Amino acid sequence: MPELEQQRRIVTEIPGPVSQSLMARRTAAVSLGVGTVLPVFVAQADGGILQDVDGNSLIDLAAGIAVTSVGGSNPEVARRVADQVERFTHTCFMVAPYEGYVEVCERLAELTPGDHEKRSALFSTGAEAVENAVKIARTHTGRDAVAVFDHAYHGRTNLTMAMTAKNLPYKQGFGPFAGEVHRAPMSYPFRDPAGMTGEQAAQRAIDQLESQVGGDNLACVVIEPIQGEGGFIAPAEGFLPAIAAWCRERGIVFVADEVQTGFCRTGSWFACEHEGVVPDLIATAKGIAAGLPLAAVTGRAEIMDSVHAGGLGGTYGGNPVACAAALAAMDVMHEQGLAAKAARMGELLLGRLTQLQQEHAIIGDVRGRGAMVAIEIIEPDGLTPAPAVAAEISAACHREGVLTLSCGTYGNVLRFLPPLVMPEHLLDEAMDVVAKAVANLPRT
Known part of the structure; x- marks a missing residue:
């Protein structure tokens, strides 16, 4: 299988028509008790990219929930x-x-x-x-x-x-x-x-x-x-x-x-x-x-x-x-020294997200370590969880081809878990998309 180009590329709406067709089959065959974060079906994964069945290349900030740290199709x-x-x-x-x-x-x-x-x-x-x-x-x-x-x-x-x-x-x-x-x-x-x-x-x-x-x-x-x-x-x-x-x-x-x-x-x-x-x-x-x-x-x-x-x-x-x-x-x-690579990712993530926090009061906290970093989204009072706003940010990222996950007892935390082999330019681009999603909210 050829290596995936490490570039974000959107060629259809998200999800595209083939993914939508597969979702219809999924609904007919798979228990509704099994949830789905992003309804796109993956055809190939490598490095920091997930390519779906419609040919879209998405930046992966989930790594299968911290699983594919060495990439989704590591040759070794x-x-x-x-x-x-x-x-x-x-x-x-x-x-x-x-x-x-x-x-x-x-x-x-x-x-x-x-x-x-x-x-x-x-x-x-x-x-x-x-x-x-x-x-x-x-x-x-x-x-x-x-x-x-x-x-x-x-x-x-x-x-x-x-x-x-x-x-x-x-x-x-x-x-x-x-x-x-x-x-x-x-x-x-x-x-x-x-x-x-x-x-x-x-x-x-x-x-x-x-x-x-x-x-x-x-x-x-x-x-x-x-x-x-x-x-x-x-x-x-x-x-x-x-x-x-x-x-x-x-x-x-x-x-x-x-x-x-x-x-x-x-x-x-x-x-x-x-x-x-x-x-x-x-x-x-x-x-x-x-x-x-x-x-x-x-x-x-x-x-x-x-x-x-x-x-x-x-x-x-x-x-x-x-x-x-x-x-x-x-x-x-x-x-490949992936522990050190994760530490470097943490520096980039925390730096970008801390700057974003200074610009937008809805980000109450930036925290984490290495390639395991999150932002907690809050209401204007400075403490009340804002899960609906977190969901808006995540949905905006998904539309732009960046896979993000939410978490937290209150559902108001966005977490970032990139594969540890992700090229740095993709991580930086993903943060651009997150920043745009936050900036475009009706209230920030």
Whole structure:
């Protein structure tokens, strides 16, 4: 397949006629419960461009929700996947193992924070990884209770829905949910009391958990180092280290959910490295395998090995084709220095968006790290969420051929997750389109 030209090009309305025809087929065949952000059908993806079936080339600020960090058709990933498919596609690692699974686990032991002895188990989705991290923590500690945070998102299984804060669209009508899940206040600098430090926010959460649950009853604390669906909320400096220190003191397993933040997304291999936090367990997925379904739990050997044989696994967990993709993707990240590239993207994004914030009062906050940046859209009072305005901005970007995503507990956050291999000129052009969309609002 020829390489895609890294240029935005609009040749039809968005969506075009072929996409509209396919959407009609989708409506007739696919459950309405499966949503769609942008109703264009993709024919090819490469670098920072998605080309649709009508020939439009769109700038991709979603990367499949932080998945295609090395691009949508990376040649090294494609080569190794094709080679693996020719040899075999599946045996089930629990039935007849293969080297690729072991090699991925070895690589995770090298890359994840901390120099302690580690083990990993592979799964298919981020939700599976988080749920299995809870299972492992419960087995290791002999305790039941799980602590999570306001604005958290952890997945769509029954347990991870209980752990997720936002009701719509994730939880509405799907209960009852798993029990023994307790929520604490998150450090949210934009909405916390003025002057609250990370340490103070951590103490607020700890006090609540101690009084309402009891540290002796907690198996684990599960936290996203930067919250994803909750609004790209980066806690104040000092928050994560204080929570991790309390967990160590109380014998609680500290679980970092790095499903969205992992694998160079935030300018380092893992977001907890920013403050030197070493989790007991770390859950990963998304960017690990360049779009193939793979997830992992990696952690301290004594915790991971506390589970009885057969207690962890799954038919497709650590599928050999997905493992081949992961090994290729990790090599590309190393060879192309994608952590540094993400950090550079963060400088560009934060610079452009901070300037935009100074020009338009509807942008209440600019935040994030690396290639994981967001703006929070607010009403003129300076604090009330404005989800309808955020939707207007996103729709305007879509019409101009820039794919953006919204998020946040209140639906008023626009997030930017470009592939880490996106050329800088495309990222700059995408910000021009975002700026134009904001400027053209009836009120800014």
